[in-house]
Amino acid sequence: MSSRDFDCIVIGAGIQGSFTAYHLAKNGKKALLLEQFFLPHSRGSSHGQTRIIRKAYEQDFYTHMMEECFQLWAQLESEAGVKLYRRTGLLLMGPEKGREFQLFKSTMERNRLPTVTLGPADFSQHIPNVNRNPGDGAFVDTTAGVLYADRALRAAQEVFRSLGGVIMDGEKVVDIKPGPLVSVTTASGVYRAKSLVITAGPWANTLLSHTHLHLPLQVVKINVCYWRERTPGAYSAGNRFPCFIHVEAEGAGHHIYGLPSNEYPGLMKVCYHMGSETDPDDRDRQMDRGDIDILSRYITRHFPGLVPVPAVLESCMYTVTPDHHFVLDRHPSHSNIIIGAGFSGHGFKFGPIVGKVLCELALGQVPSYDLSPFKIQRFSSHSKSAL
Numbered sequence: 055m056s057s058r059d060f061d062c063i064v065i066g067a068g069i070q071g072s073f074t075a076y077h078l079a080k081n082g083k084k085a086l087l088l089e090q091f092f093l094p095h096s097r098g099s100s101h102g103q104t105r106i107i108r109k110a111y112e113q114d115f116y117t118h119m120m121e122e123c124f125q126l127w128a129q130l131e132s133e134a135g136v137k138l139y140r141r142t143g144l145l146l147m148g149p150e151k152g153r154e155f156q157l158f159k160s161t162m163e164r165n166r167l168p169t170v171t172l173g174p175a176d177f178s179q180h181i182p183n184v185n186r187n188p189g190d191g192a193f194v195d196t197t198a199g200v201l202y203a204d205r206a207l208r209a210a211q212e213v214f215r216s217l218g219g220v221i222m223d224g225e226k227v228v229d230i231k232p233g234p235l236v237s238v239t240t241a242s243g244v245y246r247a248k249s250l251v252i253t254a255g256p257w258a259n260t261l262l263s264h265t266h267l268h269l270p271l272q273v274v275k276i277n278v279c280y281w282r283e284r285t286p287g288a289y290s291a292g293n294r295f296p297c298f299i300h301v302e303a304e305g306a307g308h309h310i311y312g313l314p315s316n317e318y319p320g321l322m323k324v325c326y327h328m329g330s331e332t333d334p335d336d337r338d339r340q341m342d343r344g345d346i347d348i349l350s351r352y353i354t355r356h357f358p359g360l361v362p363v364p365a366v367l368e369s370c371m372y373t374v375t376p377d378h379h380f381v382l383d384r385h386p387s388h389s390n391i392i393i394g395a396g397f398s399g400h401g402f403k404f405g406p407i408v409g410k411v412l413c414e415l416a417l418g419q420v421p422s423y424d425l426s427p428f429k430i431q432r433f434s435s436h437s438k439s440a441l
């Protein structure tokens with residue numbers, strides 16, 4: 055094999071591509087991970103200090119993946135010798151009789167997951183400094199917590215490299231030629247491989263256009279807001295304050311969620327689970343702050359211990375599918391091109407499993423999980439394949 059020939063090429067060194075490369079290397083494959091920007095960078099979806107990890111989901115298929123996923127995160131922690139997970143628990147709140155709250159609750163019950171239900175009387179004892187809505191139900195997913203995202207991305211890439219994997223950063227893919235050997239062109243030349251995995255985050259459709267496939271993906275900019283505690287530590291991980299998700303919160307069309315103060319002492323991250331459409335190459339031209347207004351009102355009402363003006367603002371992007379489920383599938387016309395896309399703002403925690411199944415697909419193996427919820431076919435009325 056020449057230095058430009060690989061068993062598999064992965065395009066995009068976000069969390070999904072990095073874990074795919076990691077699993078390929080663990081399988082003894084010669085893998086190349088190509089990234090358009092110099093690493094690390096803050097232009098995609100995987101940067102930043104923290105993400106939520108949880109088993110609480112509306113659908114069983116996500117909950118089922120999390121069992122092994124927690125183990126794989128722990129394995130990466132020990133391989134890289136770095137702490138990636140902090141257990142905090144996750145408070146799930148929402149109208150008790152509402153559809154979403156009931157879906158979360160029933161998944162927890164059906165799967166017998168460790169849960170603490172908080173009635174109105176226990177709530178303020180366990181969750182101080184939060185004004186609960188009358189009529190809201192609340193429970194805690196006790197194994198949930200925080201993942202240290204930047205560290206995790208670096209760790210997956212380091213282990214990949216230590217296993218002989220090659221990462222080429224600052225190398226933007228400008229063309230893909232499908233075939234039994236796929237050719238991938240960057241400014242530095244042409245690479246070839248038996249299979250190709252495309253994990254390009256917000257740029258998925260730009261890359262897929264070289265293969266005449268278009269997926270119904272919406273790219274949105276997320277304002278990542280940190281709010282100052284009036285009393286430092288009032289909502290801190292050290293004081294056992296949990297992550298939270300508030301579903302169907304009044305006046306908000308999408309979830310509002312937060313992580314305890316931890317990475318930036320004295321600041322709690324509280325965000326809106328949606329944003330406004332953006333071009334990933336021009337992200338910060340999108341200046342919509344309607345979400346911040348919603349959050350300020352929410353914080354005034356529910357988190358009296360936070361100053362309701364963001365102290366720190368960062369930016370990130372979601373790539374959203376119509377049903378908010380991922381795309382984990384083979385290309386409909388080229389079976390050796392594998393697509394991981396549309397992680398819809400909740401894909402980070404699944405990185406180790408997404409990487410595992412994309413690696414399995416790339417190697418022609420039967421995937422370890424039922425991937426039917428993630429098939430491209432479900433968009434048949436949306437996707438335009440010119441082939």
Ligand SMILES: Cc1cc2nc3c(=O)[nH]c(=O)nc-3n(C[C@H](O)[C@H](O)[C@H](O)COP(=O)(O)OP(=O)(O)OC[C@H]3O[C@@H](n4cnc5c(N)ncnc54)[C@H](O)[C@@H]3O)c2cc1C
Pocket residue numbers: 065066067068069070071088089090091097098099100101104105106107225226227228253254255256257258261276278325370371372394395397398399400401402403404
């Ligand atoms: C604010 C925010 C909060 C979130 N919270 C959570 C959470 O609490 N829990 C959770 O589980 N998930 C969460 N997520 C979602 C999670 O972070 C994403 O689902 C995940 O990071 C997506 O990773 P990715 O690898 O698909 O994309 P990316 O990280 O965007 O990676 C794609 C990579 O491909 C590269 N690329 C693109 N085009 C090319 C090209 N032509 N050539 C070479 N390289 C290319 C890009 O530069 C990029 O590095 C959150 C996301 C955001 C934005």
Ligand SMILES: O=C(O)[C@@H]1CCCCN1
Pocket residue numbers: 106107108299309311327399400401
């Ligand atoms: O994936 C998660 O756990 C969070 C939930 C809230 C919105 C952002 N993503």
